[in-house]
Amino acid sequence: MAAERDSDVRAPQAVSSDGAVYETATGRAEAHYYHFSHDKAGMGSVDKAKVAAVVHSMSEGSSFYRNEERRDARIQQQIEGMRRRWQALREGGLELEGAAATARRERAAMETRRRLDRVWVVVDMDMFFAAVEMRDKPELRDQPMAVGGTGMLSTANYAARKFGVRSAMPGFIALKLCPSLVIVRPNYDKYKAAAKLAKQVFRRFDPQCVALSLDEAYLDVTDAVSRKLGGLPAAEMAAFHEAVWDVVAAIRRDVSVATGGLTCSAGAAPNAMLAKIASDMNKPDGQCLVPFDAGSILGFVGALPLRKLPGIGRVSETQLGGLGLRVVADVRDEAARLHCVLSPRMATWLHRVSLGIAESGRSGSEAGAQYRRKSISLERTFRDEGSLAALQATVAKLASKLSLQMQGSKAAAEAGSSGADGRQAEAGRAGSEAGAAEDDGVQAARPPRGHVPGFFGMADSDSDSDDAGRPKVRPAMRGRTVTVKLKLASFKVLQRSATLAEPTNSAEVISAACKRLVAQESERFKAAHGGRPLVLRLLGVKMHGLVFDDDVDEEERAAAGHMCKLDDGSDEDDGADGGSPERADSAVVGQGRRPVLRAVLDERLRQMRRHSQQSQQQHPAKRARRQPGGSSGQRSLSGFVSIS
């Protein structure tokens, strides 16, 4: 967020009930060369125009830039269509009146589902990778510094952000903006170690906390707050808020102690989406509490620029901006009209989040443990390559590495482990095995080979043990559908896939299937372009339709998957959209497919819950301690928090 906010822990009252915590000013997305939006923490004093000019001058004329221009043009066209429909809607017209009725019903139904009885905290480490490096090398502390490479930066410290340098910016552009910038290659092992220390703290406040990435975690601290209140119902909201505030402050303090001085920011709210948004409001080293009453929540979310909603990215922000909508309150006011212009799902999703309602439902409890990935992939960027033989060699190598990963920890152990990639973002996946692929030469013009143990560095560089120190068992898996991703020299991306008769994790089988797809595409391209070769800058190999070897009852799982509701039972469809719960969650802006306007986080948690439910259905013995809707024997906070 824009302002470099005062980093001290503040009194809860700092969050006024009308949501004034939030700082509105944030231009909507402009042309693509403003890519690196400067509304991040620490960017308050940046001369945006100057930064944009530099970025533009570095990009103009490049293949990358031309691709962005094409993309922007397409989006602008979509927006034109939307605007026409938007403006054609007449007050008192039949369509709009009907939509208004829908919106009213929808809102009433949603309010019914607003929950204020759980306390969610989202903790986000401040400039995580950079902070770790600074901790370990104090001489970097006052120096503009970033972690990454000349190709791409993962994160930058605040000294660097003053120059307009930020994460996801190419290093060579960052150096232009800030010639004295020190770029440090990433040390993932160190980051993982630090993340582990932080997680140990989180566990004390929520044994079931979920880490979404190395630097971010979701905690349901309802029980901790209850304990803090000494088991007595808080007579007043103020006392309750204070308890929440103190718990969050304690988490942050303990994280700092445990990690040797790393700071984090946190948000607390009645649901995870709001907590996530709040975690960003007082960065760095700050916290923000969203009051636990509907009125305050409406004020808080209402003032947010749409981009602050998790799930609204650059494209969606631009599209909605094209309709004149800038802040969340705008979409709330235009709920009816939006129902006419957006897909039902998108409209409903936007409406819901504009009310600050999310499925915070369960404690994060059931989320993590049973998580199953849906796909596994590797991709590599390299210098433009037009030789089919060289491309096929890269495909073979990717397929072999992927095969090894799919064979689980045994294969990984045999293959040994190695260092981490240099290019991974400040992330890691939810519950994932944080796939840091080895940084090998991209061009890989080596002949294809079978999986020779020990030849290819294994991807899972670290994490041969979990954070409790136990050896981590990675189940072997097989996949049924193989997909190759091809990024042309022009940056255009193609995807080709084939479904096999049997799930596999064999390097040979995967490799052969991928090569066939690449060869086909190569032919097709030549035929369509007068013999010109297909020139690529990236190749990727992905498998999905995964089955896991440690899934004992595969058929049962499949059967359960069919019958399984997509949400927790308490959260049944409110009838507002007449669809299944998952349909209520996302949608389309514009005519082409667009959407995803989903609170990703909220979605992810739900997704994980769904998995856990599936397996609970087949493994009753594994039932989570905390039952859905339950508070594990603790008192619910609904005794002293009004539920609207």
Next chain:
DNA sequence: TACATACAC
């Protein structure tokens, strides 16, 4: 199922 696209980190 195949493909394109958006999004998060």
Next chain:
DNA sequence: TATGGTGTATGTA
């Protein structure tokens, strides 16, 4: 010297 990698989801055909 030159714009990343992994995973999730959705819409359309």
